[in-house]
Amino acid sequence: MHMADALISPAVGGAMWAVSAGLIGYCSKKVKEDLDERKVPLMGVMGAFIFAAQMINFTIPATGSSGHLGGGLILAILLGPYAAFLVISSVLVVQALFFADGGLLALGCNIFNLGFFPAFVAYPLIYKKIVKDSASPGRILTGSLLAAIIGLQLGAFGVVLETLCSGITSLPFTTFVALMQPIHLGIGIVEGLVTAAVVSFVWKANPEILDLKASTAPSPIMHARQVAIVLLVAAAFTGGFVSWFASEHPDGLEWAIEKVTGKEELENAYNIQDALAQLQEKSAFLPDYSLKVSEAAAAQPGQDQDPRLGTSVSGIVGGFFTLCLAVLVGFALKKRSAGSW
Amino acid sequence: MSHHIVELKNLTYVYPDGTTGICDASVRITHGESVAIIGPNGAGKSTLLLHLNGFLWPSSGSVRIGDAPLTKETIRDVRRTVGMVFQDPDDQLFMPTIHDDVAFGPYNLGLPNEEVEERVNSALSRMGIMHLKDKPPYRLSAGEKRRAAIATVLSMMPDILVMDEPSTGLDPFGRRQLIGILKEFTHTKIIATHDLDLVADLCERAIIIHDGRIKADGPTADIFRDEALLHECGLEKPFSMQSCPICSPVPKP
Amino acid sequence: MADIARSFNDLNFLDHLSTGNSFLHRLDPRVKLLTVMGFIFAVVSFPRYEISSLLPFFFFPAVMIPLANIPVRYLMRKYLFLLPFAVLIGIFNPIFDREPFAFIGPLAVSGGMISFLSILIRFTLTILAAFILVAVTGFNGICLALKRFKVPEVFCVQLMMLYRYIFVLSSEAVKMARARELRSFGRKGQGIKPYVSLIGHLLLRTWDRARRVHTAMLSRGFHGKFYMRRPLALKASDVIFCLAWLFLFIVFRLYDIPAVIGEILTGAVA
């Protein structure tokens, strides 16, 4: 599942962006060092392949629903971890931009969840260990199945953690996990089966394809493991920090803004409000709609929640007005641009 | 590499799945020759051409371009000498715009910017696609793509021009233009095609391939006159050499 | 099948929009990328229960969409297609968060409802921003910007090639899927066996194509470096565009403008 911008906080999105950007940098360096320049066009074209393959569906037996190839694992098998990670990232970039599948800020999370786990955990630590150098349909099947399931379970768990750390959803941890993990078990099984079938197909038709990577990439397992450890630690640390931050300061940025701007800011705001208060006495044309301000809210206007209770109607009116204004501006510009361009 | 000789000796190529693409082919093409490779679908024309720039390596036999045999060491120079137009233009247009595609080769040759631009403009205008300069390749028609693919090779100014079915998808005018351009090109030309009229117009020598084997190699006029041979290889005389059954009586001995 | 063709056409159309020639299209891709990222960052930085402060951000799409000549109907269609997804990710909030949070007259609204609405608004704003970015910048523009932002060349190049070959391979996939459709009756033939063979063949063909492309690149002297014309140079208009929007986003972020307007209109004094 792709995470969306709507559920994410800047701290989590930013942190995962940093992690994913680091990984992209590292993998790019690796691919360049291997100097297998054949890989660059191959990577691009394979990314397009994953894209095209995802457009084609099949019917999942016994369920009647349809599925498609995710592609992370098969890319790792065909291209090796570094190139595969870059290609998965690119596919996600295109999906985010053109199909709003996951958002631009959530891209870091999505790249990590859907790229890191298959390329640096599932493939080197599971698939490779099972298939080794002696590919056979049985091994390919076991390896793909296990690797896909574990990769997707980890990815799904990543989604849960990142979403909860962001604090936009109200889903409790247990419910979220109980929801995500079984769904992704199903997805993982299907992904594993399809990956195994396609890999076996290719292996029979042209074994060279599977050899290409083996012969060029000097066994990335050791590096991959190091990277895995470093990154897992980093992720755990970031996750821990972010969730602490989120619980201490339910509104991180607000808190930061206050820190940065200090008291002055707030006083200014009050001055503005005083001025506005005078202004509005003259201009209010909807005074009857002013709401019943609850006692508590009136008594403590400085508190976080209470003024909101008090101002909800004026908020609605103001919000409506703002939206109308935005739409009007849009229409005006549309008219103008229709005329002049 | 002064002579630009192309020489295949007992070339055999077997695809990984066991299909024999080309079998025991020997050809020698000297500088300035214009040679057509003809034969029905699946005969092995593309397979043969793909050996000339090292896309395929012979299963047995050898390839020589210029002075040196084609090896991993010489391949870089060979690729610079041989300009190849692939059968599928999509393989050749990989950059975001046509301009970038045509400029790709000259830049890699290390030419200064102005000269690159000059070559790009000249190649584009010779192919009549100046107006497509800034378009992405996937927004072109089949014929426009073909022209662009040829332009990418022309901008390299190769010594040997190898083309796999260059006239497919071109309208009659485009085809005429192409023939004109190829006539101007005085170096070696090797053209695989089904367009026998183009062959009759352009190539003094023709090689017939059938089932992966070279069936005939000689002056085009002679080959086109040998109806039994053409028939055996599943080919037909070019229209320009067929007498019109309406306006001229069938020549009967 | 209709699905494949649809997403392919969608991509095509969005790509087509990016070839426009409005003022926005001519801006440097870097400032557009920065502006949109700033926008998204500001939008998602609000706490869970925020609604009114988010609304001024609609000015961004409201200004950009007409200026970029993006057809509203097309955007609407795309948006409505995605809406169920937004509902799905937000629907848990009203279920799990039932504490009354605000009152509209006698009506109590739960925190979950508020945050649900907030999620829908965030969703709308962020996906509109992404579409606007592509429609006025184009994918290759974005790649160029990335390259200028020091994203490794290997990554940018394969990203660009990916985009280039999406068009080739998708139409190949569409053709193959159509052939499968024509020869399969009802659900039969959509199963896993023909699927694997279809995907397998597509993969083999892709592999060969990648090799041919690589040969074509080598034939033209490729040695690992990509040259591109179009040197990017920031103009005054680029800088003004970016700074003006970022300034507005900061103002929108710091001041709850609708609340202020609402107070003026309703006379509710804080």
Ligand SMILES: Nc1ncnc2c1ncn2[C@@H]1O[C@H](COP(=O)(O)OP(=O)(O)OP(=O)(O)O)[C@@H](O)[C@H]1O
């Ligand atoms: N990638 C491949 N794998 C296996 N066999 C192949 C492959 N490509 C071509 N062949 C086979 O090799 C033989 C020669 O094919 P080739 O593409 O050279 O024919 P051609 O003369 O160019 O035909 P056309 O006129 O259709 O282009 C054919 O029998 C074909 O089936």
Ligand SMILES: [Mg+2]
């Ligand atoms: Mg051919």
